[in-house]
Amino acid sequence: MADEKKTEETPAKGGGKKKLIMIIAIALIALGGGGFGGYMMFAPKKATAEPAPTPGVVAVLDAITINLADGHYLKLKMTLQATTEAAEAPDGSKALDIAIEQFSNQSEDELLTTAGRDKAKKELVAKVVKAYTVEKKKEVMDIYFTTFVIQ
Template sequence: MAKDDEKTTEEAPAKGGKKKLIIIAAVALVALLGGGFAGYKIFSPKKVEAEPAPTPGVVSVLDAITINLADGHYLKLKMTLQATTEAAEAPDGSKALDIAIELFSNQSQDKLLTAEGREAAKKELVARVVKAYTEDKKKEVMDVYFTTFVIQ
């Protein structure tokens, strides 16, 4: 009987070892899944609510100006400012005209004659004008439109 006792004692730890291994694997799997879920929640991008688009208001037509370009060329520019309904009154165009003169002065004719160059310059102008007419998070101007853009 001693041999039978040795066999049962040898077999018993083997079965218990498999159960322990399964339990350890299950706990590790749960820990991995829980850690992965926690990591996803912590590091997932947060939803940012965009500002509502401003409502268009009055349009201010500005006088045409002539700007000196590089190499003796000129730009005749006439633009309008699209105000928002948040603006108490039609915006004064002097800031926008000053920004346009600063931006376009001494630029090359070749750059402004291409659609890409003109569009890039307009995007820069709109960004600067909107920033200049924004006070206390209140946008007064939302866009700029070219009504005349002639290079000579």
């Protein structure tokens, strides 16, 4: 009978260790999952791209003549593509002033090439959009050259 008691007690001790190991394993898995969930919940969010502005009215500006370097002239007529955030068609005064400032005294050679004209237009668009942005609302999204003549 003493042998029967020993055999009965031995499996009980081994079962207790297995239960303890399983409880520890479950606790580690739960903590790991909780840690991952907490990280996902409190991790810094990636910046989302700003939605593209919706085109609104187009404001046609009067043609202007700008003095270039070496006695040449640029006749420039452009339009402003407003966004729907603009309360009304934008006044073109700021855009014309920026264009005069940018193109004055530039060389004819710079503006006659497609690459030079494209570069100048990208710079102008960036300056005009910035000038017409009020309280993070973009009122102008693009400009279009309707006349670009160099003499």
